[in-house]
Amino acid sequence: MTGGPSRISRRTLLGAGVAGIGAVGGIGFLSGCSSDAKTPGSSGNKPTGAPVKLGPEIENGPKYKDGYIGPHATVKKPFADGKTTFKIVVPQDTQVVGDWNKNKTTEWFEKQTGVKVQFQEVLITNPNGGSDLTKINAMLSSGDLPDAFMGIPFTPAQVSLYGQQGTFVALDDYIAHYSPRLQQAMKDYPDLRGLKASTDGKLYQIPGVNDCYHCRSSQGRAWISKKYLQAVGMDIPTSTDELRQVLLEFKNKNPSGKNGFVPFASGVNNPLDNFMMQPFLYTPPGDQNGGWMRLNSGKVEFTPTKDEWREALRYLRQLNKDGTLTPQNFSMSDTELQTAGNKGQVGFARVYWWGSFFNPVTLDKNAPWRDYVAVPPLKGPSGNQTAQWDYYNFATNGLQITSACKDPATLVQWSDYQMDLESTMWMYDGIAEKNWFWGDEGADGIDGEQALWRDIQWPAPEGQSWNQYATMYRSLDYRGGQQVDPKAPTYEAGLYAAGKDYEKYAEPKEMQLPPVIIPDDSASQVADTATSISQAVKQGMSNFALGKKDIDNDSDWKAYVDSFAAMNLQSYLDVYQKAYESRPK
Amino acid sequence: MQIRDTRGDRAYFIVNYSVLTVFTLMVLYPMIYVISASFSSAKAIADNEVYLWPVGATVDAYRTIMESPNLLIGFANSAVYTIGGALLGTALTVLAGYASSRDDLPFRRVVMFFFLIPTLVSAGIVPTYIVVRQLGLLDTRWAVILPGAMSVFNVIITRTFYKMNVPQEMLEAAKVDGADDFRFFFRIAIPLSKPIIAVNLLFYGITQWNGWFNAFLYTSDPHLMPLQLVLRELLSQSAVNPGMIGGGDVAELLKRRELFDKLKYAMIVVAMIPPLIAYPFVQKHFVKGALIGSLK
Numbered sequence: 001m002t003g004g005p006s007r008i009s010r011r012t013l014l015g016a017g018v019a020g021i022g023a024v025g026g027i028g029f030l031s032g033c034s035s036d037a038k039t040p041g042s043s044g045n046k047p048t049g050a051p052v053k054l055g056p057e058i059e060n061g062p063k064y065k066d067g068y069i070g071p072h073a074t075v076k077k078p079f080a081d082g083k084t085t086f087k088i089v090v091p092q093d094t095q096v097v098g099d100w101n102k103n104k105t106t107e108w109f110e111k112q113t114g115v116k117v118q119f120q121e122v123l124i125t126n127p128n129g130g131s132d133l134t135k136i137n138a139m140l141s142s143g144d145l146p147d148a149f150m151g152i153p154f155t156p157a158q159v160s161l162y163g164q165q166g167t168f169v170a171l172d173d174y175i176a177h178y179s180p181r182l183q184q185a186m187k188d189y190p191d192l193r194g195l196k197a198s199t200d201g202k203l204y205q206i207p208g209v210n211d212c213y214h215c216r217s218s219q220g221r222a223w224i225s226k227k228y229l230q231a232v233g234m235d236i237p238t239s240t241d242e243l244r245q246v247l248l249e250f251k252n253k254n255p256s257g258k259n260g261f262v263p264f265a266s267g268v269n270n271p272l273d274n275f276m277m278q279p280f281l282y283t284p285p286g287d288q289n290g291g292w293m294r295l296n297s298g299k300v301e302f303t304p305t306k307d308e309w310r311e312a313l314r315y316l317r318q319l320n321k322d323g324t325l326t327p328q329n330f331s332m333s334d335t336e337l338q339t340a341g342n343k344g345q346v347g348f349a350r351v352y353w354w355g356s357f358f359n360p361v362t363l364d365k366n367a368p369w370r371d372y373v374a375v376p377p378l379k380g381p382s383g384n385q386t387a388q389w390d391y392y393n394f395a396t397n398g399l400q401i402t403s404a405c406k407d408p409a410t411l412v413q414w415s416d417y418q419m420d421l422e423s424t425m426w427m428y429d430g431i432a433e434k435n436w437f438w439g440d441e442g443a444d445g446i447d448g449e450q451a452l453w454r455d456i457q458w459p460a461p462e463g464q465s466w467n468q469y470a471t472m473y474r475s476l477d478y479r480g481g482q483q484v485d486p487k488a489p490t491y492e493a494g495l496y497a498a499g500k501d502y503e504k505y506a507e508p509k510e511m512q513l514p515p516v517i518i519p520d521d522s523a524s525q526v527a528d529t530a531t532s533i534s535q536a537v538k539q540g541m542s543n544f545a546l547g548k549k550d551i552d553n554d555s556d557w558k559a560y561v562d563s564f565a566a567m568n569l570q571s572y573l574d575v576y577q578k579a580y581e582s583r584p585k
Numbered sequence: 586m587q588i589r590d591t592r593g594d595r596a597y598f599i600v601n602y603s604v605l606t607v608f609t610l611m612v613l614y615p616m617i618y619v620i621s622a623s624f625s626s627a628k629a630i631a632d633n634e635v636y637l638w639p640v641g642a643t644v645d646a647y648r649t650i651m652e653s654p655n656l657l658i659g660f661a662n663s664a665v666y667t668i669g670g671a672l673l674g675t676a677l678t679v680l681a682g683y684a685s686s687r688d689d690l691p692f693r694r695v696v697m698f699f700f701l702i703p704t705l706v707s708a709g710i711v712p713t714y715i716v717v718r719q720l721g722l723l724d725t726r727w728a729v730i731l732p733g734a735m736s737v738f739n740v741i742i743t744r745t746f747y748k749m750n751v752p753q754e755m756l757e758a759a760k761v762d763g764a765d766d767f768r769f770f771f772r773i774a775i776p777l778s779k780p781i782i783a784v785n786l787l788f789y790g791i792t793q794w795n796g797w798f799n800a801f802l803y804t805s806d807p808h809l810m811p812l813q814l815v816l817r818e819l820l821s822q823s824a825v826n827p828g829m830i831g832g833g834d835v836a837e838l839l840k841r842r843e844l845f846d847k848l849k850y851a852m853i854v855v856a857m858i859p860p861l862i863a864y865p866f867v868q869k870h871f872v873k874g875a876l877i878g879s880l881k
Contacts, residue, residue: 092807094655094815095822095844099807120805127817129824129841135802138714144723339633355838359631359846458836468837491835 047177052079052413054180058422062438065450069188070475071181071421078114080410085116087146088399089136091469092121098463105426105466112423115414120146124153133158140167145404148411151469154205154397156196157517162400163204169401170202174412181419185209185473191514195395197584199517206398206415208472212479213447214495217502219285220274220388222350223357223372231255239379240279240315243348247324250347262340263324265357266350267332273541274388275350276316279380281308282507284388288534289527293513293576300513300577302569304537305561308384314552316545330542344368348375354491363490374498377505389506392514398471419473425453427470430460445481446496452481516579529572536563616857623647623850630846646851649844650819655807656855659815662726663859666800666811667793670730674789675782677735682743682781683774688753704737710802717803728803729811730793739785746781747774783870791860816852823848 055075062073090100097103100119110116122139126132131153139145140162154162162168175182186192189209196207224236229246232253237243250263266272277283283303286292292303303309319325332340334356340346341357354369355361361369377387399415401408417423422432429436439451459467484493518526540560543549549556590598617637622630626641634640650656684690685697713732722728751774759769775782797813804810810818823845 092805092818093822094653094807094818121807122805123801123814123818123821125821125824127820127824129821132821134710138710138802141711142715142718144714144718335631335633338631342628342632353835355835355842360628360843361839459840495835 047173047409051177052180062452063441063450064452065477065481068477070478071419071424071473073421076112076417076420078112079413080114082114082116084407085118086148086411087118087120088148088150089120089122089146089152090150091152092123093467096459096462096465096467104431104464108426109423113414113417115410145402147405148402149400152397154400159204159400160198160517161520163198163202164200166403168204169403169408170204171206171401171412172203174409178409178413179416181416181473182206185419188475189394191392192395194583194585195392195515199584201584205400206471208396208398209394210396210472210474211394211476213476214499215393216390217387217499218352220278221352221498221502222275222348222375224348224375225371226373227371228255228347236375237378240381243378244319244322247319247348248322251324256344258343258345261345263347264329265332265337265340265346266329267337269334270351270356272329272350277309277312278386278388279378279384280312281306281384282386282511284512286534286537288531290530292537294511295513300573300580302573305564310551310557313544317547317551320545320547325545327546353495361491363488374501376501385505386507387502387505389503391509391512396472415471418471424472424474427466428468429455429458430464435460435464439481439483443483445483446492447480451483452478454483513580516576516583518575518579522575526572526575529567532567533564619850619853623854627846646847649847650851650855653819655810655815658808659810659812662810663794663812665726666729667790670734670793671786671790673730674734675785678739678743678785679782681735681740683747683770686744686747700737700740714802722803724804724806726809729799732799739788743781743785746778751777780870783867787867794860812856816856819848819852
């Protein structure tokens, strides 16, 4: 598995009797590699020749809608001789990708590029679905480096660190020369580079784009049952007052006719503040990793101590007095939400999407989830009306090339070929003309315009696709170009419509704090503070809303506000402010 | 005439049986629930309808698991690792345990202290990884079996067993009859220590059967994966992490959840069966080995 000369040198090292002093060997190996990478002149190590240009469009390609922005399907010529085999570490995924080295897309892509790759699969998720980089970190720290990593969820901070240590290679020069598609993507998405660059301003990874339109508003959406609204003779609420009336009607008339009806559902993983605070002020979502911070003329600002937040809490308290907001709203687990939804016991829900309170979500025409529509952002008493809108969640991790790679240029170009439309389709959806096709002439996509492509099923059957681990360029228009079948509507069109409803009320872009890299020396302190802040915000919200603390009592409010000062909120905000100001562009 | 139990005796029995019944139920119910749930439809589980017996009986989950390409490989690998790990671990432990139980072993304390060092201060993942890598063990079965093959805890138990059951006097008697150390060890010490050997086999076997970390860290070839790692991978492919909600794709979420709802209980059952079968056979030795002391 571990080919290449480094292995041999290790063996001889062992034979020479230096074994046992593992650290020495490891460091020697590491430094040997980084000096390799800095030596110019070795084959293809610095851009040579004319910059790579895109080929013409392929024949019988897709039909692009007017003003289409995104990947194109162009003629791809193999550029490598296949003499070198690159070792690339990828996530293990036996359900979708199967054996990476025997995968159909792997085979197709090798023909397109001429690049031979030996994939090494590493399990990178723990049973909770979170990422587990234990093995990746062991490889990196012990100097057991592959040529590159692909689809590994490194945080920007990790990439930044490994890049500045010399483990990952800086790629700007290569991209300028070998990556016409990525250059185009960076023009189409001017924020892309800054989101994935390192604190020293360099780019140590090939970024990708996965721009999901409805996801930009998904954190803060709410849903309401049209059927129950009709039953109580009300319309979709447009303001906080109207919502209060609707909930009261729900509670008093119980349109479901079932015991245990929940007029207003929300829960642990679907916190209510993402929707309920917005009629009073724009506040981003938050959790134990941070959040609840926005920009106010370039200054980082903490929202849960603002007066408007207090107003919002007063409103929640009122709902609680009405009996429509209960302790359940802070405690319902995902399973409880789904059980309530399946039984038809939910009136109004502050959740991500139908699947949060229905399980399973079938595509049956009369499936109960189809009764629920998105509630557009409410208008507050002072006229505020905002939707949480995420301007920055489109950037993905593509490829990180390590100092062990003798020929980064080839891998950069290899990665760029993945951002071609045809490649993106193969990688995402498997075999062409079998699991996916170009869009039919005149058929509509999710966004209601000419469809770009359609597929039979996602994920593709095992062994065909690369799931979502490739360097991708899935722009807004690409994703919106997925053909919909008017006879069998899926949830995608509904989610798109919900996105449209929310986009109108999106907060101005200057108000969203973009993701920043917290410098290593303050990282642990920031993480600690974020955890305490998250607890205090959540506790404060439920205490005031449920009347355990009196929201109209100034001393209770002051104690709440002061509790943040005790957590050193100011220095926490200062770290963010500094990181924001010095962020890579 | 039957002798009547005293009131105290009866009270004792009643209390005893009640406590044991409660305890049995506490252990039994989760098992029955898991087995029932594994045969229930995903919808019934989502709606919380399963209490004791399967609802909407189906073998879908088992079919998916059986179809998972790596499962059979995983089973076979786990068997290899379990048997290999048990034999190797037991052999090392018995050798180390017996030797360190002998009072005439020079530097006995030093040796024992040396054994204890790695349990007191562990080097951590990275140095161990470097050692395994430099020994050329990465991506071999040895990487699963060798690191941590011998547990110092087991050595201590075994040493204590020999101290108590194979005393100095026995060795002296054997020596008078002309036995040398090897003869004594193989002819007398080993036959006398069947219980502790059984216990060691069970301990090491179970550890290997339940183990996934060595394989996870040191191998990346799916053909070397033990069952627990196959199951872990399945589980991680199906888990929905709260952080994904909102950022991820709906299709991805749905795919994961369907898989998860289908598989979670069946996987527990699959992993549970072999130890469940093995326990009763080793149990009698287990009690003896861990509890019996002193000469008979």
